Amino acid sequence: MRFEATLSDVRGKVLIAMAEDLGMSRSQLLDEALALWLEVIEGRRRGARVVVVDPTGDQPDRELVTPSMAHLDWWRHRTDRAWTPEQLRRMAEVLERPGEPAEALRRLMAGEDVEGPEELEAQGIGG
Numbered sequence: 001m002r003f004e005a006t007l008s009d010v011r012g013k014v015l016i017a018m019a020e021d022l023g024m025s026r027s028q029l030l031d032e033a034l035a036l037w038l039e040v041i042e043g044r045r046r047g048a049r050v051v052v053v054d055p056t057g058d059q060p061d062r063e064l065v066t067p068s069m070a071h072l073d074w075w076r077h078r079t080d081r082a083w084t085p086e087q088l089r090r091m092a093e094v095l096e097r098p099g100e101p102a103e104a105l106r107r108l109m110a111g112e113d114v115e116g117p118e119e120l121e122a123q124g125i126g127g
Helices: 009-022 026-045 067-077 085-096 103-109 117-122
Strands: 050-052 062-064
Touching: 009 026, 026 050, 026 067
Parallel strands: none
Antiparallel strands: 050 062
């Protein structure tokens, strides 16, 4: 099967250099990369992690994560939420009339000095 993809110039140069360094064709390199990626994704769906381990133990282990891998994690842990009509009505009421800002926040927004984080925390702002 013939497959065509658009890569950035930087990624394209890395792909060519890596294939040459490993003595592989570009097709072989992409085939192996795809096989590895499929294993990573299937493992991630089961909750497995990909970790780079320094052979000397001098460096800490590093987990490899890409946006698509993180998305799989989010998808695995999502929960469906069925809202009742009463809950939706109450939520709409809250959103239609937001509460008044705390005094410390009003002063801060007006450019006045505020005692510090403790004053804000005492009024439920920050944390």
